[in-house]
Amino acid sequence: MKVTFKDVTLSYDGKIDTLKHLNFEIPDGSLVSLLGPSGGGKTTTLNLISGLLPATSGHIYFGDEDVTKKDALARKVGMVFQNYSLYPHLSVRDNIAFPLKMQHVSRKERYAKAEELAKLVHVDDQLDKKPGELSGGQQQRVAIARALAKSPSLLLLDEPLSNLDARLRIEMRQEIRRIQRETGVTTIFVTHDQDEALHISDNIMVLSFGKIQQFSAPDDLYERPSNLFVAKFIGEPVINTLPAETLKADLQGHVPDEIFAKAVTAGLRSEALVPFDNGQGILTTFHATLAYKQKYGREATAALNYNGQTLLSTEMAGLPADQKEGDFFITKAGFFLFDEAGALIFGGEAHDQ
Numbered sequence: 001m002k003v004t005f006k007d008v009t010l011s012y013d014g015k016i017d018t019l020k021h022l023n024f025e026i027p028d029g030s031l032v033s034l035l036g037p038s039g040g041g042k043t044t045t046l047n048l049i050s051g052l053l054p055a056t057s058g059h060i061y062f063g064d065e066d067v068t069k070k071d072a073l074a075r076k077v078g079m080v081f082q083n084y085s086l087y088p089h090l091s092v093r094d095n096i097a098f099p100l101k102m103q104h105v106s107r108k109e110r111y112a113k114a115e116e117l118a119k120l121v122h123v124d125d126q127l128d129k130k131p132g133e134l135s136g137g138q139q140q141r142v143a144i145a146r147a148l149a150k151s152p153s154l155l156l157l158d159e160p161l162s163n164l165d166a167r168l169r170i171e172m173r174q175e176i177r178r179i180q181r182e183t184g185v186t187t188i189f190v191t192h193d194q195d196e197a198l199h200i201s202d203n204i205m206v207l208s209f210g211k212i213q214q215f216s217a218p219d220d221l222y223e224r225p226s227n228l229f230v231a232k233f234i235g236e237p238v239i240n241t242l243p244a245e246t247l248k249a250d251l252q253g254h255v256p257d258e259i260f261a262k263a264v265t266a267g268l269r270s271e272a273l274v275p276f277d278n279g280q281g282i283l284t285t286f287h288a289t290l291a292y293k294q295k296y297g298r299e300a301t302a303a304l305n306y307n308g309q310t311l312l313s314t315e316m317a318g319l320p321a322d323q324k325e326g327d328f329f330i331t332k333a334g335f336f337l338f339d340e341a342g343a344l345i346f347g348g349e350a351h352d353q
């Protein structure tokens with residue numbers, strides 16, 4: 001089911017807008033993550049989609065139907081929460097079948113559906129157990145199966161993996177992707193973990209300060225951040241930022257003057273600072289001294305002092321150990337300029353190899 005928001009605003013208290021004029025379209029059959037810092041508006045957006053919260057203004061559509069005034073039950077969404085919310089006294093079979101029991105579906109039919117869903121989420125050998133006898137990952141599988149029991153229009157997952165340990169999180173995020181592909185149900189997933197969002201999603205909506213900072217494919221967020229917030233939020237290590245003015249001499253002739261005149265902040269990914277022309281498309285060269293270099297296995301991080309700024313590079317492994325300064329290169333990919341408002345004004349285009 002396609003989901004469309006048209007100019008949706010939400011205010012909890014009638015004074016401050018927590019979500020401000022959201023406009024977006026989630027394509028039918030896709031998996032979209034809502035990603036952003038705490039308090040950015042992820043859960044609020046999810047609750048507007050489910051109908052648990054009414055929009056203050058604007059319109060919400062499921063397909064072509066305006067569901068703005070419809071409650072959660074009428075929207076027929078399946079929800080999965082961080083704490084699973086399974087019924088402890090019911091078996092796995094009865095937990096999965098529970099929503100169908102509420103709809104007075106016959107026992108035979110609902111158990112058949114429960115078994116089919118248990119197979120889909122790989123808990124078909126646990127059907128007679130109680131939730132307390134299952135691991136966290138298995139409980140989350142049961143919660144997903146239960147949410148799918150009513151053949152929902154959408155599957156909404158609110159931080160479903162945050163109670164799991166690191167290994168299980170990776171396993172379960174792959175599982176969610178698999179289950180989503182197999183069922184084709186449009187799925188919306190809230191997380192504050194960028195790694196999770198980047199691995200699982202067709203598209204990612206970055207929400208901060210109640211606004212959509214960017215809504216695009218995972219690679220685009222990293223390679224073409226639409227503003228300084230997204231450039232700093234996505235990527236590890238955090239992108240180097242420095243006043244654009246610091247780079248003026250080295251950018252002259254490489255960035256159009258009229259663009260540079262508006263540039264306030266430069267962003268340089270750590271892999272965009274390289275010791276040699278690596279054939280990846282060089283933007284310019286710069287002279288810097290080496291503050292330190294640390295090696296971890298095959299990787300190395302170096303800090304370069306450049307015009308009073310410190311720049312982190314992850315590409316200096318091949319540099320001779322005794323080299324203390326030199327002329328280095330900035331690649332076109334991973335170099336950005338932002339204006340006073342933080343909007344991207346240079347970089348991020350598809351670069352020639």
Ligand SMILES: Nc1ncnc2c1ncn2[C@@H]1O[C@H](COP(=O)(O)OP(=O)(O)OP(=O)(O)O)[C@@H](O)[C@H]1O
Pocket residue numbers: 012013018036037038039040041042043044045192
């Ligand atoms: N029931 C509520 N009443 C009033 N304000 C609320 C309510 N729920 C959330 N807020 C506020 O709305 C803003 C957005 O909250 P929301 O929970 O949507 O953010 P989030 O991105 O999901 O954060 P987190 O990652 O911490 O869950 C926050 O400033 C929060 O304090």
